[in-house]
Every structure is written in C-alpha cells, then in structure tokens.
Amino acid sequence: xxxxxxxxxxxxxxxxxxxxxxxxxxxxxxxxxxxxxxxxxxxxxxxxxxxxxxxxxxxxxxxxxxxxxxxxxxxxxxxxxxxxxxxxxxxxxxxxxxxxxxxxxxxxxxxxxxxxxxxxxxxxxxxxxxxxxxxxxxxxxxxxxxxxxxxxxxxxxxxxxxxxxxxxxxxxxxxxxxxxxxxxxxxxxxxxxxxxxxxxxxxxxxxxxxxxxxxxxxxxxxxxxxxxxxxxxxxxxxxxxxxxxxxxxxxxxxxxxxxxxxxxxxxxxxxxxxxxxxxxxxxxxxxxxxxxxxxxxxxxxxxxxxxxxxxxxxxxxxxxxxxxxxx
Amino acid sequence: xxxxxxxxxxxxxxxxxxxxxxxxxxxxxxxxxxxxxxxxxxxxxxxxxxxxxxxxxxxxxxxxxxxxxxxxxxxxxxxxxxxxxxxxxxxxxxxxxxxxxxxxxxxxxxxxxxxxxxxxxxxxxxxxxxxxxxxxxxxxxxxxxxxxxxxxxxxxxxxxxxxxxxxxxxxxxxxxxxxxxxxxxxxxxxxxxxxxxxxxxxxxxxxxxxxxxxxxxxxxxxxxxxxxxxxxxxxxxxxxxxxxxxxxxxxxxxxxxxxxxxxxxxxxxxxxxxxxxxxxxxxxxxxxxxxxxxxxxxxxxxxxxxxxxxxxxxxxxxxxxxxxxxxxxxxxxxxxxxxxxxxxxx
Numbered sequence: 001x002x003x004x005x006x007x008x009x010x011x012x013x014x015x016x017x018x019x020x021x022x023x024x025x026x027x028x029x030x031x032x033x034x035x036x037x038x039x040x041x042x043x044x045x046x047x048x049x050x051x052x053x054x055x056x057x058x059x060x061x062x063x064x065x066x067x068x069x070x071x072x073x074x075x076x077x078x079x080x081x082x083x084x085x086x087x088x089x090x091x092x093x094x095x096x097x098x099x100x101x102x103x104x105x106x107x108x109x110x111x112x113x114x115x116x117x118x119x120x121x122x123x124x125x126x127x128x129x130x131x132x133x134x135x136x137x138x139x140x141x142x143x144x145x146x147x148x149x150x151x152x153x154x155x156x157x158x159x160x161x162x163x164x165x166x167x168x169x170x171x172x173x174x175x176x177x178x179x180x181x182x183x184x185x186x187x188x189x190x191x192x193x194x195x196x197x198x199x200x201x202x203x204x205x206x207x208x209x210x211x212x213x214x215x216x217x218x219x220x221x222x223x224x225x226x227x228x229x230x231x232x233x234x235x236x237x238x239x240x241x242x243x244x245x246x247x248x249x250x251x252x253x254x255x256x257x258x259x260x261x262x263x264x265x266x267x268x269x270x271x272x273x274x275x276x277x278x279x280x281x282x283x284x285x286x287x288x289x290x291x292x293x294x295x296x297x298x299x300x301x302x303x304x305x306x307x308x309x310x311x312x313x314x315x316x317x318x319x320x321x322x323x324x325x326x327x
Numbered sequence: 328x329x330x331x332x333x334x335x336x337x338x339x340x341x342x343x344x345x346x347x348x349x350x351x352x353x354x355x356x357x358x359x360x361x362x363x364x365x366x367x368x369x370x371x372x373x374x375x376x377x378x379x380x381x382x383x384x385x386x387x388x389x390x391x392x393x394x395x396x397x398x399x400x401x402x403x404x405x406x407x408x409x410x411x412x413x414x415x416x417x418x419x420x421x422x423x424x425x426x427x428x429x430x431x432x433x434x435x436x437x438x439x440x441x442x443x444x445x446x447x448x449x450x451x452x453x454x455x456x457x458x459x460x461x462x463x464x465x466x467x468x469x470x471x472x473x474x475x476x477x478x479x480x481x482x483x484x485x486x487x488x489x490x491x492x493x494x495x496x497x498x499x500x501x502x503x504x505x506x507x508x509x510x511x512x513x514x515x516x517x518x519x520x521x522x523x524x525x526x527x528x529x530x531x532x533x534x535x536x537x538x539x540x541x542x543x544x545x546x547x548x549x550x551x552x553x554x555x556x557x558x559x560x561x562x563x564x565x566x567x568x569x570x571x572x573x574x575x576x577x578x579x580x581x582x583x584x585x586x587x588x589x590x591x592x593x594x595x596x597x598x599x600x601x602x603x604x605x606x607x608x609x610x611x612x613x614x615x616x617x618x619x620x621x622x623x624x625x626x627x628x629x630x631x632x633x634x635x636x637x638x639x640x641x642x643x644x645x646x647x648x649x650x651x652x653x654x655x656x657x658x659x660x661x662x663x664x665x666x667x668x669x670x671x672x673x
Contacts, residue, residue, distance in 0.1 A: 130389065131390075222388075224435050224436075224437050224440045224441040225440060225441055225443040228433075228442070228443075228506075229443065229454070230384075230386055230427070231384055231432070231433040232427065232428035232432075232454055232458065232506065233424045233425065233426070233427035233428035233455070234428075234454060234458065236419045243446075247445060320445065321444070322445060322447075322490040322492070323444055323492045326492075
C-alpha cells in the first residue's frame with residue numbers, strides 16, 4: 001500500500017513537470033511577447049510607455065534571455081508563490097485569482113454535492129427498476145438535462161425568475177450587497193443567487209452521472225456474486241447496497257477525480273451568461289489578450305487539480321478495492 | 328406420494344419476455360426429488376437447466392416470469408413436514424429468504440465471479456451464518472472456520488481473512504461450497520459447479536461433494552452437460568431438451584438402456600477409450616432450435632434419427648411412464664401413436 005502511494009506520488013510530480021514545460025511552451029508560441037501587446041495597448045490608449053518600465057519588465061522575466069531561462073525564472077517564481085503579473089489588469093496574478101477563487105470553489109463544490117446527492121440515488125433506482133415507469137421518466141429527464149445547453153437553461157431561468165418571481169438572479173449578489181462587508185444578510189443574498197448556477201451546471205452533470213451509475217449497476221446486477229448473495233438469503237436491499245452498489249462505484253470515483261479542476265475553473269459559459277465573478281471568464285480573457293502569466297497560472301492550476309484529482313482517486317480506489325490494495 | 332419427497336416440480340412454465348418476442352425457456356418441466364437423492368439434470372446449452380434452478384430458488388432474472396405449474400418444497404422441522412409452495416411466495420419475501428441459503432443452497436458455475444471481490448471470504452461466509460443461525464459473533468467465526476475446514480481448505484484461519492482474488496479457482500469453489508453448506512441445507516443446487524475448473528480440480532471438487540453428500544444426507548440437484556459427471560455423482564437423471572424433461576430414469580439405465588433418441592444421441596457423442604483411431608466422433612446433427620420458434624410436434628424431430636414423418640412433426644408427445652419409475656417423452660413409446668399413425672389435430 002505504501003509503495004503504491006509513493007509510486008502514484010512520483011507519477012503525479014513527473015506529470016506536473018511535463019505539463020508546466022508544455023504549457024509554458026504553448027503560451028509562448030504566438031509571435032511577439034506580451035511586452036509588444038502591452039506597448040500596443042498603451043499606444044492605442046494614447047499614453048506612451050516609458051522605456052524604463054519596459055526594460056524593468058524585460059529584466060524581471062528575462063525576456064531577452066533564451067526560452068529555457070525564461071521558463072526557469074517562471075517556475076522558480078511559481079513554486080515561491082510569485083505567479084507573475086497580469087498586463088491586462090496591471091496587477092499581480094496572485095491577487096486577481098484569490099479574489100475570484102473563493103466564489104468559484106463555493107459554486108463548484110455546491111454543484112458537485114448537488115450532482116452526487118441527486119444522481120446516485122436516481123441511478124440506483126433506475127437500475128433496480130429497469131424499464132419500469134420510474135426508470136423511463138428518469139431516462140427522459142436525464143436525456144433532456146443532458147441535451148439542453150447550459151447557457152440556454154441559464155437564460156430561461158433568469159427570465160423566469162425575473163418575470164414570475166420578480167427578483168434578479170444574475171451575478172452572485174444583489175447590487176446593494178456587492179461591495180458590502182460580510183453579514184448574515186449578505187449570506188442570505190448569496191444563497192438567493194447561488195442556486196441558479198448550481199442548478200444550471202448541476203442538471204447536465206446529474207443527467208450524465210445518473211446514466212453512468214445506472215449502466216454500471218445494471219452490469220454489476222448481472223454478476224454471479226450478486227446472484228450468489230441473493231441465494232444466501234440476504235435481503236434485497238442488502239444485496240443492492242452492500243454487494244452491487246459498492247462494486248459499481250469504481251468508475252465514479254475516477255470520474256470524481258476528473259471533475260476536481262472544475263472546482264477552480266467553474267463553468268465558463270454559464271459564468272459569462274450569468275455574470276458571475278468566477279475565474280472562468282478571467283481565464284478566457286487572459287487567453288484572448290495573450291496575458292501570458294495569468295493564462296499560464298490558470299493552466300498550471302487546472303492541470304494541478306486534474307493530476308491531484310487523479311491521485312486522490314487512485315488512493316480512494318485502493319481503499320475501496322482490495323485487488324488494487326494488494327497489487 | 329411418499330413421505331420422503333423433498334421437492335416436487337410440476338408442469339413448470341417459465342417465459343422470458345424480450346424485445347424480440349416471448350421465449351419459452353421452460354415449457355412443462357416435471358420431476359420429483361426424494362430426500363437424499365442426487366439428481367442430475369443434463370442437456371445442451373439453452374435447454375433450460377439453469378432456469379430450472381433459478382425457478383427453484385425463485386430468483387428468475389428479468390425479463391423472465393414463471394407462468395404456470397408448481398414447485399413444492401417439503402420442509403422438515405420438529406418431526407413435522409411443512410409444504411411450501413415456492414412459486415406463490417414473493418421472490419423477495421420473508422419465506423423465500425428463510426429458505427435460501429438455509430434450506431436450499433446453491434453453488435454456481437463460475438467460481439471466479441461468484442464471490443464479491445471487495446469483501447473477504449470470511450465476511451461473505453459470516454453473512455450466511457449470522458443470517459440463518461442464532462449465534463454470537465465469536466461463535467459464528469468458529470462455525471465459519473469449521474465450514475472452511477470441512478471443505479478441506481488448508482489453513483482455514485488464514486483463508487477466512489483473505490480476499491477472493493488471492494485464491495485459486497478450485498479454492499474459491501471450495502469456499503462457495505463451504506458457504507452453501509454452512510447452514511446445513513437439505514437441498515443443494517449445483518449449477519455446473521466444475522465446468523470452469525481444470526480436470527484435476529474438477530475431480531477433487533466432485534470427490535468433495537460426494538463425501539459431503541454422504542456425510543450430511545442432503546439432496547443434490549446437479550446441473551451439468553457432462554455425462555461423465557452424472558455417472559460419477561448421481562442416483563438418477565433427468566434429460567432436458569428445449570424446456571422439457573424428455574427422459575427421467577435411474578443413472579444405470581440412462582447409460583445402459585437409454586430410451587429417448589436424444590439421450591442415445593448424447594451418449595454416442597461422448598468420446599470413448601476403446602474406439603477406432605480413425606473413426607469420427609458421432610455428433611447430433613443441427614443445433615438446439617431457437618426457443619422462440621419451437622418446431623411443431625416433438626421439438627426434437629428435426630434432429631431425431633428415428634423421426635417418424637406424419638407423427639413426430641404433428642403430435643406433441645406427452646410423458647410416458649415406463650417400468651421402474653422411468654418415464655420418457657417420445658412418440659416411439661406411445662402405443663396409440665405407433666399402432667395408429669394418424670395425425671391428431673394439435
């Protein structure tokens with residue numbers, strides 16, 4: 001078990017190193033450096049940039065040096081918590097991200113919890129009542145949830161909330177609370193708004209996860225050990241929960257690991273439509289503006305979460321399945 | 328009817344309602360099992376052997392349904408015999424659950440997949456014991472280790488805490504037998520228990536089952552397509568073809584004086600030691616027909632070497648009682664048909 005743990009840890013670190021390497025390379029692919037973009041922007045605004053400022057930037061990031069030196073400077077700063085500077089906002093990347101990370105994580109965590117709480121029981125019900133009315137209803141709802149685009153559902157919900165219930169659901173706060181300090185009233189206001197993105201992003205996720213759970217469980221229910229458990233005289237509920245569901249969880253654990261990056265990225269399109277202060281739109285504009293340190297930091301964070309998610313899933317799988325544990 | 332009957336299956340019909348139509352897996356299975364008898368059910372794949380076992384356990388998988396007939400189990404308790412009408416019990420009900428694993432136990436074809444991979448052997452063995460016996464945890468573990476020792480597993484103290492993937496196929500089948508026998512069932516259903524094992528292990532498992540049967544006096548329904556296994560294990564044989572029992576006989580007559588053309592054909596298809604080197608092995612021509620399109624008349628007539636045109640493809644044969652408790656479902660033995668070969672309106 002310990003050897004397994006260490007091996008996974010080594011895989012994880014190696015993967016991250018490779019991702020940072022490729023990520024940095026890709027960000028540097030477009031012609032010109034961000035200095036040119038920065039200069040052009042300043043000129044378009046009518047202000048000229050002092051040569052001294054540009055030189056200071058060049059020195060800080062070693063832009064006149066070969067690319068591997070630039071990479072090294074970037075990585076060195078990264079592990080020390082210096083993610084570089086955003087040229088678009090003219091602020092430290094660190095501050096920009098921290099500002100939005102809290103809300104993003106809050107929304108995404110709520111969504112994940114919502115998806116799992118709704119989808120797993122529905123999937124189990126669907127599988128144990130295959131082709132009965134309940135299963136068919138769940139299947140139709142699932143297909144609908146899967147095929148209606150996020151942004152469409154978001155728009156419809158906004159319109160309905162506004163027209164029928166008369167409250168605004170765009171953003172995360174009502175106007176009067178946006179800059180207000182934290183208070184109980186602000187929290188209530190947040191809860192009034194957060195259900196929309198949770199529901200919108202959660203619908204598609206629930207539908208997908210429910211279908212996966214149903215499929216897995218149907219496969220497992222045909223296994224001989226489920227029949228054998230039944231033949232021992234166990235209650236049907238014990239057979240389902242203890243023997244079938246437990247074995248159907250493996251692919252879902254892997255899936256949970258893969259969905260970890262969404263906790264920091266959030267759902268891009270929904271965030272834009274609903275005007276949410278999450279990291280998704282920030283990442284999007286960073287990519288468009290060639291704001292390389294902001295984009296690079298995001299890329300690393302997303303990759304890091306994915307790799308960490310896989311690592312945690314591997315560990316969890318070993319806990320759940322003795323065949324992996326005793327490998 | 329004698330007191331000694333443990334199980335009586337009568338005119339059992341089980342159909343599967345699939346999207347491509349109704350499949351008659353069982354269309355009138357009859358047999359009676361005496362207490363302590365070892366009955367072999369033989370037949371080709373798809374003839375309904377396993378479905379019969381599932382019916383007795385009242386565990387027919389979806390989309391199958393028992394459509395008619397009866398299965399009566401005679402439970403002996405406190406000197407009394409209680410009759411239980413199995414197919415009228417709810418499959419998930421209390422009565423069925425108290426029978427399964429306790430009175431009627433079952434072992435399966437694939438020992439590699441009949442143990443849940445994420446629980447230890449002991450945990451699955453204890454499930455059965457604590458469910459049906461009134462014992463404490465410590466006592467239950469004793470019973471479990473004892474059960475593992477009875478099936479000659481080495482170091483039962485170690486095996487009880489190991490996971491299924493750490494055991495070989497033969498060991499797993501021994502564990503399955505230990506689980507099945509842990510509550511001293513009166514009837515054991517063995518659904519091709521040695522099919523997935525290599526020949527040496529097969530012989531060991533058969534020896535073990537024979538030894539345990541003699542020690543406990545339980546009845547066994549031994550489902551197999553291996554006639555060699557039948558010869559070694561069974562007292563009597565029921566030959567099945569397309570959802571019906573076509574011949575029911577004692578084991579010696581089955582081999583030395585088979586009546587039904589299908590039984591004879593099955594016997595001819597066994598390779599023999601004394602056969603000529605260059606002779607070809609006899610086969611039964613054709614395949615088992617698709618159960619959704621059963622031939623008219625006798626279902627075996629398209630493959631039967633003794634096919635009587637105008638009779639066998641018209642008349643559905645019924646079970647004909649012969650001497651010594653034997654019975655055969657073949658028109659060759661039907662006095663009415665052979666003497667007056669007139670087609671009867673079906």
